[in-house]
Amino acid sequence: MGIGDNYFFVKVTDKVVVHAEQPWNDHWLPFTNLDLLVPPFDVGSFFCYKKPSHGSFPDLLNTLKASLSRALSLYYPLADVELKELNLYNPDESIEGKLMPKKLHGVLAIQGEQLNKLQLVASENGQRRSKLEAFTSFLWKIVALSMEDSGNHNKLCNVALAVDGRRRLSEGDGEEKEKLRASHFGNVLSMPSGSKTSQELKEMSLSTIATDVHKFLQTATTKDHFLDLIDWVEERRSQPLVAIAFASKEMSVMVSSGTRFHTNGDMDFGWGKVVFGSCHMA
Structure with a gap:
């Protein structure tokens, strides 16, 4: 180097x-219902x-x-x-x-300091928004602006957020089940999403976009939501399933904070x- x-x-x-190092016997774990909703991402x-x-x-x-x-x-x-x-x-x-x-598409880096500024702008309507909501709003808007600048006028632009359901599914079940679900191997995700045209997003302020992000995000932050989602998949297991965010042929982006990716210490x-x-x- x-x-x-x-x-x-x-x-x-x-x-x-x-x-x-040692001979390995295959050990297969069945997919959970929530695994069936997540496409195979290439994550390095x-x-x-x-x-x-x-x-x-x-x-x-x-x-x-x-x-x-x-x-x-x-x-x-x-x-x-x-x-x-x-x-x-x-x-x-x-x-x-x-x-x-090397991959076909790029990634975006943003510093903590700039994220704080984004959070302040996203909270200008009097409602404090989280850093994740602020960043998602910012990304949604710049993707829309890029679409408009490249000639894709007034096309749909979708954004999705990955919500971890481990803690939410164990709410009220005691410390033992909390620890058990926290160690679950596999996806326990819901992906609430929003959809607007690039022209709409171009004209909206960041705080207005953040309000919309907050609204659709809140639909996936309860225990009942994840229990309902598990049942919904169970009823349709024989059919090909995919989260709404990935079913559209329109422009779609997904945001995940990754803060619960606990590997560094090991x-x-x-x-x-x-x-x-x-x-x-x-």
Whole structure:
């Protein structure tokens, strides 16, 4: 890996397939009803570590291979560039094709400081909006503006939010069931969505858009909603199912905060804990 004036590059010198350390017997978990509503997303994760103070680079590679063999997980190693040199303002430049395989569409990075400003603007109508609601409103509007600028006038533009139902499904059931549902492997998601034309969104203020986002988001924040959703899928399991957000051929974007993606504390491959990690999805 090397660093230029305003960029860095990664040179692949070798590719190695890491096999499981022990023979593995297949163990299949059935889909839950809520898994059936989520399409197969290509989501990659990358993790950054402090450079170890001991051991040669070949030794580190051997440690990584051994850890991967035991973990049976895919990991993209980061070489010796300092984290401060990565231009995380532009994920397409810093991540795609380097830390992660190149994808067909880009991703957007936004700083905490700017997010606070967005939240203030989104709350101008007197109702405080969350950072997630503010960012979703902002993204919805700039996608609509891009559509208008590219000649797709007055076309439908959909936005969806991923809502985690683990905590909501365990409301009132006691601490034991709360912990059990929190550790559930699989999707416990609902994806409420909104739909407006690009022209409508162009003319609306951010706070007005945020009010609409808040309204459709609130429909998916109760225990009853998730219980009803499970029953709804059960009645239709023989049919192909997909969330409304992904059923349309119109422009659609999905937002997920990812704050409950608890892996960083466990990703130790032999030289310490993760100091920075992120997901890359397009």
